[in-house]
Amino acid sequence: MVFIISRAIYLLSVLSAISVISCGGGKKVPDSLPPESRIESAQEIKEFNSRLITQSSGAPASPADYLIGPADLLEVKVFESEKLTSTVRVSSRGQITLPLLGSVDVNALTAREAEEKIENLLKSDGYINNPHVGVFVKEHKSKLVSVVGFVREPGSYELLGRQTLLDSLAAAKGLKDNAGRTVYLTRAEGNGRREAYVVDLDELLLKGNSEINVVLKPGDVVYVPETGTVFVEGAVRKPGSFPMKERSTTVTHSIAMAGGLTTYANGGDVKLVRHMGNGKREITGLDLEKIQKGEAEDPIVKDGDAVIVGASIAKRFIYGLRLNFLLGLVGVGYDPPERYQQ
Incomplete structure (x- = not known):
């Protein structure tokens, strides 16, 4: 009981x-x-x-089911450009700051969903025609x-x-x-x-x-x-x-x-x-x-x-x-x- x-x-x-x-x-x-x-x-x-x-x-x-949240530490790799690769901490509002893109909301997304969102932003903003992005959760703080x-x-x-x-x-x-x-x-x-x-x-x-x-x-x-x-x-x-x-x-x-x-x-x-x-x-x-x-x-x-x-x-x-x-x-x-x- x-x-x-x-x-x-x-x-x-x-x-x-x-x-x-x-x-x-x-x-x-x-x-x-x-x-x-x-x-x-x-x-x-x-x-x-x-x-x-x-x-x-x-x-x-499965780590693939993990939903990203505040205080998590992410490694974001853009395979077409090493300069766009960064390690970032998710803010209290669920956002990360990336080169060129600025603030990106990744709260409650899986790593794969975050990858797709960043790829779409890089493509729609005209930075990379066919981007390939990898998101890895280095610290599961949230x-x-x-x-x-x-x-x-x-x-x-x-x-x-x-x-x-x-x-x-x-x-x-x-x-x-x-x-x-x-x-x-x-x-x-x-x-x-x-x-x-x-x-x-x-x-x-x-x-x-x-x-x-x-x-x-x-x-x-x-x-x-x-x-x-x-x-x-x-x-x-x-x-x-x-x-x-x-x-x-x-x-x-x-x-x-x-x-x-x-x-x-x-x-x-x-x-x-x-x-x-x-x-x-x-x-x-x-x-x-x-x-x-x-x-x-x-x-x-x-x-x-x-x-x-x-x-x-x-x-x-x-x-x-x-x-x-x-x-x-x-x-x-x-x-x-x-x-x-x-």
């Missing part, structure tokens, strides 16, 4: 992504599992990694996904074609023995929103629910936390994944580890999301004020739980929270108040 959270978080690099969604303050998850449990966990991860190989697409995408956390080979990987969450985990050589059973995927949308997908690996790999095998987009960050963590999102100061202790860490403790509430948080609108097995998740509404007054229970969190804190209208911010149940996705999303600041 997957649930989706939207939030305006801006990741400047893979390192900042780790600081946003990894365990806060560099804290290490306590090794409280008995030896036999750690052995069982390692065996389960071995099974997960085996299924990764069989369930991922396996076949590498189509990268980052895989971080407890995987065997974390790093940035080129997104050359249609690839999924499982493909990214397979590219990172699978999970480490102490990896958790939940994967977080964060994505920046063009409208300023931020989406966070929380994917249950048991449901995806062991039960084969392909509907939650999210198709990746450029800029996605896939984070695999260590086992024994709780995920805190929404109107908190340091959203992310934090270590928890079995039978002792509560919802309020989890929010405290995330730096506490923001100035626009709505303590009466807190959601505790828990995987219940069989592809189901339980979503419990909580009121922090009632918990603090002793009028309501402060639930103990479990490994893989998610705590989502809502926000209120404040400082002329507009806020909306919604729950959607569509196509096997449990969605918890909001437009961040920062979008409406005047």
